[in-house]
Amino acid sequence: MRVKSSGTGKVTSSEVARAAGVSRTTVSFVLNDKPGSNISAETRARVLEAARQLDYVPDANARNLATGKTRTIALAVHKPSPHAFADTYLSSVLSGLVRKAKEAGFRIVLELTEEDSEVSTLAALVRSGAVDGLIATGWQGEEPFEEVGLSANDPVLLLSEWPFERFSNISVDLVGAQRKIVNAALAAGHRQFGCIPYVPFKESVSEKRRFEDFKNQLASAGAELLPGCVEAGDLTVESGRLAMRRILEAPVRPSVVFGMNDTMAIGAIKAAQGAGISVPEDISVIGFEGQAITEYLDPPISTVKIPWIDLGEKAAEIMLHKLRNPEAEQSRLSIGSELQLRRSLI
Amino acid sequence: MRVKSSGTGKVTSSEVARAAGVSRTTVSFVLNDKPGSNISAETRARVLEAARQLDYVPDANARNLATGKTRTIALAVHKPSPHAFADTYLSSVLSGLVRKAKEAGFRIVLELTEEDSEVSTLAALVRSGAVDGLIATGWQGEEPFEEVGLSANDPVLLLSEWPFERFSNISVDLVGAQRKIVNAALAAGHRQFGCIPYVPFKESVSEKRRFEDFKNQLASAGAELLPGCVEAGDLTVESGRLAMRRILEAPVRPSVVFGMNDTMAIGAIKAAQGAGISVPEDISVIGFEGQAITEYLDPPISTVKIPWIDLGEKAAEIMLHKLRNPEAEQSRLSIGSELQLRRSLI
DNA sequence: TTGTAAGCGTTATCAC
DNA sequence: GTGATAACGCTTACAA
Numbered sequence: 217m218r219v220k221s222s223g224t225g226k227v228t229s230s231e232v233a234r235a236a237g238v239s240r241t242t243v244s245f246v247l248n249d250k251p252g253s254n255i256s257a258e259t260r261a262r263v264l265e266a267a268r269q270l271d272y273v274p275d276a277n278a279r280n281l282a283t284g285k286t287r288t289i290a291l292a293v294h295k296p297s298p299h300a301f302a303d304t305y306l307s308s309v310l311s312g313l314v315r316k317a318k319e320a321g322f323r324i325v326l327e328l329t330e331e332d333s334e335v336s337t338l339a340a341l342v343r344s345g346a347v348d349g350l351i352a353t354g355w356q357g358e359e360p361f362e363e364v365g366l367s368a369n370d371p372v373l374l375l376s377e378w379p380f381e382r383f384s385n386i387s388v389d390l391v392g393a394q395r396k397i398v399n400a401a402l403a404a405g406h407r408q409f410g411c412i413p414y415v416p417f418k419e420s421v422s423e424k425r426r427f428e429d430f431k432n433q434l435a436s437a438g439a440e441l442l443p444g445c446v447e448a449g450d451l452t453v454e455s456g457r458l459a460m461r462r463i464l465e466a467p468v469r470p471s472v473v474f475g476m477n478d479t480m481a482i483g484a485i486k487a488a489q490g491a492g493i494s495v496p497e498d499i500s501v502i503g504f505e506g507q508a509i510t511e512y513l514d515p516p517i518s519t520v521k522i523p524w525i526d527l528g529e530k531a532a533e534i535m536l537h538k539l540r541n542p543e544a545e546q547s548r549l550s551i552g553s554e555l556q557l558r559r560s561l562i
Numbered sequence: 563m564r565v566k567s568s569g570t571g572k573v574t575s576s577e578v579a580r581a582a583g584v585s586r587t588t589v590s591f592v593l594n595d596k597p598g599s600n601i602s603a604e605t606r607a608r609v610l611e612a613a614r615q616l617d618y619v620p621d622a623n624a625r626n627l628a629t630g631k632t633r634t635i636a637l638a639v640h641k642p643s644p645h646a647f648a649d650t651y652l653s654s655v656l657s658g659l660v661r662k663a664k665e666a667g668f669r670i671v672l673e674l675t676e677e678d679s680e681v682s683t684l685a686a687l688v689r690s691g692a693v694d695g696l697i698a699t700g701w702q703g704e705e706p707f708e709e710v711g712l713s714a715n716d717p718v719l720l721l722s723e724w725p726f727e728r729f730s731n732i733s734v735d736l737v738g739a740q741r742k743i744v745n746a747a748l749a750a751g752h753r754q755f756g757c758i759p760y761v762p763f764k765e766s767v768s769e770k771r772r773f774e775d776f777k778n779q780l781a782s783a784g785a786e787l788l789p790g791c792v793e794a795g796d797l798t799v800e801s802g803r804l805a806m807r808r809i810l811e812a813p814v815r816p817s818v819v820f821g822m823n824d825t826m827a828i829g830a831i832k833a834a835q836g837a838g839i840s841v842p843e844d845i846s847v848i849g850f851e852g853q854a855i856t857e858y859l860d861p862p863i864s865t866v867k868i869p870w871i872d873l874g875e876k877a878a879e880i881m882l883h884k885l886r887n888p889e890a891e892q893s894r895l896s897i898g899s900e901l902q903l904r905r906s907l908i
Numbered sequence: 909t910t911g912t913a914a915g916c917g918t919t920a921t922c923a924c
Numbered sequence: 925g926t927g928a929t930a931a932c933g934c935t936t937a938c939a940a
Binding site: 238255283379 | 912
């Protein structure tokens with residue numbers, strides 16, 4: 217029962233209580249504006265004044281332990297490190313997410329993972345109570361989460377590329393978005409395609425999915441992916457440039473090249489121009505993602521815009537809802553995309 | 563002394579201890595690989611096995627409370643919200659920071675502030691023990707931090723635009739960087755300048771500082787900032803475009819326009835081209851910041867590259883060092899920049 | 909309206 | 925080598 221009076225240490229609520237001549241309970245009630253507790257205005261003022269005078273700051277960890285909450289949400293990004301920030305999507309998603317979370321008094325902590333095995337780190341994050349909720353992106357299925365014992369009842373939201381069955385998730389229909397832009401090329405009369413996929417397009421479930429769908433789409437439209445015209449890149453402009461150079465050496469030159477992200481499409485255009493081939497007169501180029509900059513290049517790039525900011529906002533909303541209603545149903549949302557036709561495609 | 567056996571609740575270290583037939587202390591020692599504690603291999607194995615079987619995950623908040631540490635560092639970005647993510651600098655800094663922090667087992671939490679008064683939130687973050695350290699960027703002086711009672715002894719690192727006196731800080735010499743690019747324009751023979759500053763260039767200490775220095779630099783080189791040729795923008799391409807349009811209506815057309823960030827410089831170029839004025843033949847444009855994309859525009863933009871990723875890494879290193887050596891001296895570091903001359907300037 | 913006391917789940921200090 | 929036991933600082937029934 218001894219009340220510790222730390223010499224140099226932090227001010228605790230006990231000290232505030234003593235200074236105000238009340239109990240710790242009262243201090244807690246006043247400082248947290250506890251509803252339903254009728255504290256006299258006079259007492260309340262005394263507590264507030266004491267807290268101010270002592271420059272009291274409640275200990276966050278003690279509070280977290282006592283309440284079992286942290287008002288923190290983790291955004292876990294799963295991606296081979298060097299590429300994690302190469303695209304604009306992360307900062308856009310963060311932008312929407314952080315703002316919405318802040319409005320609700322929540323904080324965002326960023327967690328980067330590279331290995332699939334690190335999913336256990338994410339589970340621990342939730343289980344240990346380090347965060348109240350987890351928003352994970354970049355995974356190619358929900359199985360890894362189930363294997364580490366997480367379930368739909370846990371405060372987990374997956375941002376995925378197609379609807380997931382069991383966990384709450386927001387899916388961005390990348391395949392559908394891709395179809396739009398490819399379709400635009402087909403509609404423009406193109407039948408001979410080249411393509412710059414993202415390097416792991418043969419291993420990664422989602423990249424493979426996009427690539428296969430692309431091939432199918434071409435096939436059913438009577439178009440073809442020319443031999444020697446599939447050259448992968450690592451999402452950077454430079455890799456797009458190199459890929460395009462190789463494509464231009466193929467026996468037959470494609471009439472259009474699909475850069476599977478905008479950044480590589482930019483490189484592709486530069487490579488063509490560098491080789492004296494004009495875009496779109498000699499060859500068309502289409503991109504993917506809708507980065508703002510695509511509009512300002514020469515030529516402006518045709519692409520599909522993925523509303524990343526919107527995604528971030530929605531993610532925050534769904535997670536916050538989930539935290540407030542732990543018993544709520546699994547929620548699913550699908551996010552659309554917007555075709556942006558510009559001069560790089562004719 | 564009662565050992566609680568929660569029905570459905572979390573597994574605690576007590577339960578692990580009971581299952582392994584040891585005390586909680588032993589469990590703690592084993593799980594934390596406590597050095598200097600001689601646990602028999604046999605006991606150790608039993609504990610580990612029990613923990614595994616029960617799927618035990620230590621409670622993060624309890625641990626934080628007991629140790630007084632969280633292994634978390636806050637990155638606080640102070641900026642009017644809409645612009646916080648408009649530039650690439652945030653994701654670049656984050657990129658370097660997160661990676662380095664992760665290597666050391668630290669996590670990054672993102673904190674956005676808009677009002678100067680929110681500095682008290684940041685102080686509370688440190689004081690409350692919610693984070694071990696604070697890296698703050700976007701502030702125009704150290705006074706706000708002192709006013710809320712923080713001092714150089716606290717685990718605070720400020721990323722600033724000029725060396726600070728009292729807090730540890732990493733400064734990026736934006737003024738010096740700017741001089742480099744402006745100097746390049748002067749060296750190219752330009753004497754009649756236009757300029758697109760960031761909107762708060764009359765209020766914000768740092769923006770004003772850059773703007774004034776720019777004017778002085780011109781003056782001492784016998785160059786002039788033409789009347790009607792200073793039009794502010796909000797960092798976006800579109801604002802740069804609008805600003806340039808107004809500049810082109812000025813009585814005398816400048817021979818070079820300085821976009822005080824790359825994004826606005828891009829807009830400026832588009833506006834000129836849209837008005838049938840070619841860059842750089844009719845008018846030169848120079849940018850600032852060194853975004854990767856500047857290299858791929860038409861014409862490629864002359865700019866100065868600020869090594870944001872490097873900054874993030876250095877920030878992590880300094881903060882980690884500070885956390886390991888709380889008594890260490892204030893550390894100061896200044897980060898340079900790299901002139902990138904390209905076709906937009908002749 | 910205010911106070912007492914029981915947690916919350918660790919880690920850390922000492923005895924044994 | 926291992927085990928009690930006391931912090932850590934707060935929240936919150938429940939009692940008064």
